[in-house]
Structures are given as structure tokens and as C-alpha cells.
Amino acid sequence: MKEKIICLSFILLVFLFGIIINTVNNTDTERYIKVTMKGAVRHSGVYFCKYGSSFAKIIETAGGITERGYLPEGLDYNMPITNDITINIPAKYYSIKKNTEGR
Known part of the structure; x- marks a missing residue:
């Protein structure tokens, strides 16, 4: 016994x-997520950010958007990113009309 x-x-x-x-x-480690930045950002590539980082913070980490970069007006920049993600920032496109008058 x-x-x-x-x-x-x-x-x-x-x-x-x-x-x-x-x-x-578990209290000493922080969870990180993998974010792949593409398109019209200054430094495209793969970044490891803290879980829940804001969309704006991730763009700032990538050096910001280039002059040709475009983001929609209704986008929530404070939206937390909680999953591994690929973000593609589109470029602005300009249309040029050809002057065909006088021909």
C-alpha cells in the first residue's frame, strides 16, 4: 500500500x-502570422507579423504603398489580420483618350 x-x-x-x-x-510566446505582400508596395515579400496586427501596420511594415498604389475608400485599415494571408495592392490605371478629331 x-x-x-x-x-x-x-x-x-x-x-x-x-x-x-x-x-x-504559453505566456512567454507570441503567435505570429505569415503575410505575403505583393503589388504596389515599396518592399514586397513575406513578413511575419504579430497575430491580430492591423492592416495598416502590415502595410507600414512593407514600406507603405507606392505612388501608383490604390486602396478602396471603404477599406477598414484597423481590421485585424488573424490568418496567414497574401495581400495584393493593385495599381491605379489611367486611361488616355486618343484625340481623333480633325482627321
Whole structure:
């Protein structure tokens, strides 16, 4: 009977020690997400950002949008990014009318 109590006490001690280590490790690490920036940004590439970083922060990390970059007016720049994502910033397109009068 004494051996069973010692064995159960040891198992309980190991179990509690594992819980303590797991708790300490989970609070010290931060989760990162992979964001691939493409298109009209100054420095396109792959960035690792903190989980929940805002759309604006990720664009800032990529050096900002170029002069030809275009973002829609209704876009929420404070939207948190929570998954690995590829963001493609489109470029503005200009249309030039050819003057055909007088021919």
C-alpha cells in the first residue's frame, strides 16, 4: 500500500510539473502570422507579423504603398489580420483618350 501511495504521489508531482511548464511557455510566446505582400508596395515579400496586427501596420511594415498604389475608400485599415494571408495592392490605371478629331 505504501508503494502505491508513493507511485501515485510521483505521478501527481510529474503531472503538476508539466502543467506549470506548459503555462509558463504559453505566456512567454507570441503567435505570429505569415503575410505575403505583393503589388504596389515599396518592399514586397513575406513578413511575419504579430497575430491580430492591423492592416495598416502590415502595410507600414512593407514600406507603405507606392505612388501608383490604390486602396478602396471603404477599406477598414484597423481590421485585424488573424490568418496567414497574401495581400495584393493593385495599381491605379489611367486611361488616355486618343484625340481623333480633325482627321
